[in-house]
Amino acid sequence: MESIGVLMACPMNSYLEHELEKRFNLHKFWTVPEKSAFLTTHKNSIRAVVGNAFAGADAELIEALPKLEIVASFSVGLDKIDLAKCKEKGIRVTNTPDVLTDDVADLAIGLMLAVLRRLCESDRYVRSGKWKKGDYKLTSKFSGKRVGIIGLGRIGMAIAKRAEAFSCPINYFARTEKPEIKYKYYPSVVELAANSDILVVACALTEETRHIINREVIDALGPKGVLINIGRGPHVDEPELVSALVEGRLGGAGLDVFEHEPQVPEELFGLENVVLLPHVGSGTIETRQAMADLVIGNLEAYFLNKPLLTPVV
Numbered sequence: 001m002e003s004i005g006v007l008m009a010c011p012m013n014s015y016l017e018h019e020l021e022k023r024f025n026l027h028k029f030w031t032v033p034e035k036s037a038f039l040t041t042h043k044n045s046i047r048a049v050v051g052n053a054f055a056g057a058d059a060e061l062i063e064a065l066p067k068l069e070i071v072a073s074f075s076v077g078l079d080k081i082d083l084a085k086c087k088e089k090g091i092r093v094t095n096t097p098d099v100l101t102d103d104v105a106d107l108a109i110g111l112m113l114a115v116l117r118r119l120c121e122s123d124r125y126v127r128s129g130k131w132k133k134g135d136y137k138l139t140s141k142f143s144g145k146r147v148g149i150i151g152l153g154r155i156g157m158a159i160a161k162r163a164e165a166f167s168c169p170i171n172y173f174a175r176t177e178k179p180e181i182k183y184k185y186y187p188s189v190v191e192l193a194a195n196s197d198i199l200v201v202a203c204a205l206t207e208e209t210r211h212i213i214n215r216e217v218i219d220a221l222g223p224k225g226v227l228i229n230i231g232r233g234p235h236v237d238e239p240e241l242v243s244a245l246v247e248g249r250l251g252g253a254g255l256d257v258f259e260h261e262p263q264v265p266e267e268l269f270g271l272e273n274v275v276l277l278p279h280v281g282s283g284t285i286e287t288r289q290a291m292a293d294l295v296i297g298n299l300e301a302y303f304l305n306k307p308l309l310t311p312v313v
């Protein structure tokens with residue numbers, strides 16, 4: 001397999017990089033100064049692309065690689081891959097489901113607690129010596145709050161299970177109602193938001209779900225409501241979110257993802273009802289290694305003519 005050309009779209013994980021280097025002829029796209037000249041030179045040898053949540057395989061890259069046979073994503077989200085084009089050209093696609101579910105769901109609960117109990121702000125209170133001048137203000141209880149989940153897939157379900165342990169009533173919105181699920185279904189995100197204290201974005205990013213959190217949803221969630229986003233930045237109309245937070249029309253937000261990562265609106269930096277994370281939902285040593293092993297396992301299976309471990313296309 002050493003002669004098979006594999007293109008890694010951007011830096012993502014050093015263990016993955018080393019393991020790919022051991023097995024394949026690995027090209028690191030981000031180190032290439034002249035991208036189009038590189039693609040012309042290597043278009044007949046690159047048979048696989050490894051992408052992630054930041055860079056994958058868009059139509060332009062797919063068209064530039066006529067020998068491309070598989071895109072293996074180091075992510076569960078597939079929004080950086082032109083799936084329609086892959087299907088059209090018979091290119092296989094894999095992702096990394098399941099292995100990251102616990103971490104992302106854990107982080108969603110962590111964000112809920114951090115926003116409601118002001119964990120980051122009260123940590124800063126201690127560090128800055130303010131405690132010596134008086135107690136920190138009272139915060140909001142998390143247990144028992146109504147949690148509304150947008151997207152009840154693997155991650156949405158794992159968040160629901162965890163929130164149930166905090167006695168939170170769970171409601172959800174999804175493309176279709178899931179009759180086998182005991183949680184209450186709302187047929188619109190606005191209705192779900194109006195009946196939630198905490199609204200969590202846990203669906204895939206598609207054209208349908210882009211800006212699923214808009215002004216109407218934010219207004220329905222209201223000045224006591226909290227938005228948690230562990231999905232993708234473009235799920236949220238970010239300028240609308242920022243103005244609602246700045247004007248106090250929304251109670252708070254816990255955000256792991258942003259519309260133009262790694263750019264984060266500076267208006268959020270001074271707000272204590274907001275917790276900002278640098279897209280670390282799956283960012284533990286254990287999970288990133290399991291994701292890397294899945295990427296490698298899928299590529300090896302493909303090139304050895306075995307069934308893919310986690311096929312999408």
Ligand code: 8YV
Pocket residue numbers: 012052053054074075076077078100279280281282
């Ligand atoms: C990663 C992700 O942050 O799985 C996803 O969809 O967003 C993440 O797990 C990313 O792909 C790591 O490089």
